[in-house]
Amino acid sequence: MLRSHHRLALLLHDGxxxxxxxxxxxxxxxxxxxIVAVIDASAVGGSVLSFTGIDRDVPIVSSVADxxxxxxxxxxxxxxxxxxxxxxxxxxxxxxxxxxxxSIVNGLxxxxxxxxxxxxxxxxxxxxxxxxxxxxxxxxxxxxxxxLSCRRVLAVGTDMAVGKMSTCxxxxxxxxxxxxxxxxxxxGQTGLMLGHDGVxxxxxxxxxxxxxVEKSVMxxxxxxxxxxxxxxxxxxxxxxxxxxxLLRGSQPTHLVLVHRMGQxxxxxxxxxxxxxxxxxxxxxxxxxxxxxxxxxxxxxxxxVAIALNTFHLNxxxxxxxxxxxxxxxxxxxxxxxxxxxEPILDALFSP
Numbered sequence: 001m002l003r004s005h006h007r008l009a010l011l012l013h014d015g016x017x018x019x020x021x022x023x024x025x026x027x028x029x030x031x032x033x034x035i036v037a038v039i040d041a042s043a044v045g046g047s048v049l050s051f052t053g054i055d056r057d058v059p060i061v062s063s064v065a066d067x068x069x070x071x072x073x074x075x076x077x078x079x080x081x082x083x084x085x086x087x088x089x090x091x092x093x094x095x096x097x098x099x100x101x102x103s104i105v106n107g108l109x110x111x112x113x114x115x116x117x118x119x120x121x122x123x124x125x126x127x128x129x130x131x132x133x134x135x136x137x138x139x140x141x142x143x144x145x146x147x148l149s150c151r152r153v154l155a156v157g158t159d160m161a162v163g164k165m166s167t168c169x170x171x172x173x174x175x176x177x178x179x180x181x182x183x184x185x186x187x188g189q190t191g192l193m194l195g196h197d198g199v200x201x202x203x204x205x206x207x208x209x210x211x212x213v214e215k216s217v218m219x220x221x222x223x224x225x226x227x228x229x230x231x232x233x234x235x236x237x238x239x240x241x242x243x244x245x246l247l248r249g250s251q252p253t254h255l256v257l258v259h260r261m262g263q264x265x266x267x268x269x270x271x272x273x274x275x276x277x278x279x280x281x282x283x284x285x286x287x288x289x290x291x292x293x294x295x296x297x298x299x300x301x302x303x304v305a306i307a308l309n310t311f312h313l314n315x316x317x318x319x320x321x322x323x324x325x326x327x328x329x330x331x332x333x334x335x336x337x338x339x340x341x342e343p344i345l346d347a348l349f350s351p
Contacts, residue, residue: 001103002129002193002195004032004033004195005033005034006073007034007071008076009035009036009067009072009102010027010028010035010037010039011024011077011090011094012038012040012079014041015078016038016048017051020079021078023077023079023080023190024076024079025054026165027193028048028058030169030194032194035058036058036067037058037067038058038061039064040062047060063096072102073102074102074103074105075094075097075105076193077105077106077108080107085110094112095118098118098122098126101123101126103126103127103129104118105193106128107131107189107190107193109203111132111133112130131193132189132202132203133200134212135204138208141211141213141245143248144218144251145251148218148222150224150226151349152217152250152252152254153226153227153228153253153255154229154250154252154256154301155228155255155307156234156235156255156258157243157257157259158263158274158280159234159236160233160240163258163336164231164258165190165191165231166337167231167256167307167344168228168231169184171228171256171345175226175228178349180225180349181223181225182224182225183197183220183224183228184196184228184230185197185229187199187229187232187246188202188230199215199216201245202232206245209242210249212245213248213250214251229246229252235283236275237269237272238266239269244287247288252301254304255288255301255303256305256306257303257307258306258308259280259306260309260312261309261310261312261325262312262313277306277325277328278328285301288300288301303331304332304344304347305347306329307336307344308334309337311337315338318335318338318339322335331347332344332346
């Protein structure tokens with residue numbers, strides 16, 4: 001489907017300045033394919049850098065029709081509107097793209113290949129890739145990953161959408177620069193759209209979720225020094241079910257806790273207060289070993305560092321926050337996007 005040579009246009013209406021463009025922004029930050037246009041009618045006249053802080057020089061246009069001037073081959077949906085369904089005007093944008101010969105990458109929950117408004121328009125030399133599809137041949141998990149000798153690093157969070165994927169991608173890149181055989185295991189649609197191997201975990205039936213993670217980890221673990229397993233959800237979120245199968249399927253050797261500085265309640269559930277970071281660390285380490293059931297000779301996975309999200313702070317405030325968290329937890333801490341991943345890498349690869 002999507003290959004690194006494809007010229008990509010991103011459908012990102014209202015996403016450069018809103019909260020629904022997480023997928024598109026991650027593709028802008030980490031995508032290796034040529035991105036030739038961003039389609040966002042609310043942001044025409046600005047720049048990707050000014051809106052997002054991502055230093056990528058890509059023209060912002062108001063429509064698919066305008067994007068065609070930059071000769072894209074593929075249109076990727078980089079937004080997740082409230083409710084999960086695209087508004088009719090944006091469906092019309094997809095229809096225009098298909099009519100112009102573009103293929104479609106769809107990371108939304110609703111499949112599009114069988115949508116009569118879209119799938120019927122696709123010619124033999126085009127395709128629609130519905131990323132969120134359950135792989136075939138899954139079984140329940142069996143804890144097999146703890147037989148692997150590689151490091152298995154799982155990002156866990158105090159909430160959803162705090163930066164678990166970005167943390168793993170940055171650690172993966174830095175590990176490769178240090179000469180380690182490193183692999184990023186995608187567990188969500190964005191990581192898969194970026195071209196990484198893995199599984200769209202939220203498309204997998206719950207009985208097979210741990211087994212799906214285990215299958216990916218077992219496939220690649222023998223060939224690598226370290227696997228970075230993309231985190232999903234949070235044990236602290238009342239609606240999240242993804243973190244436990246990640247813990248069970250990957251049998252991690254190390255945990256990295258990701259937290260948005262200053263956040264005191266679950267973002268979309270303000271009646272649920274977040275515990276202190278030491279309490280959150282204790283929770284994840286306790287659940288990871290399940291009272292000793294999953295313990296190894298070394299004990300069990302520990303949270304070795306804190307990846308702090310300080311996007312909403314200025315630099316001086318961010319540095320102060322990092323120092324504060326280091327004192328509070330006794331662990332290395334950094335904003336892995338803003339500053340450097342080195343303190344976390346040092347903790348992961350210390351003897």
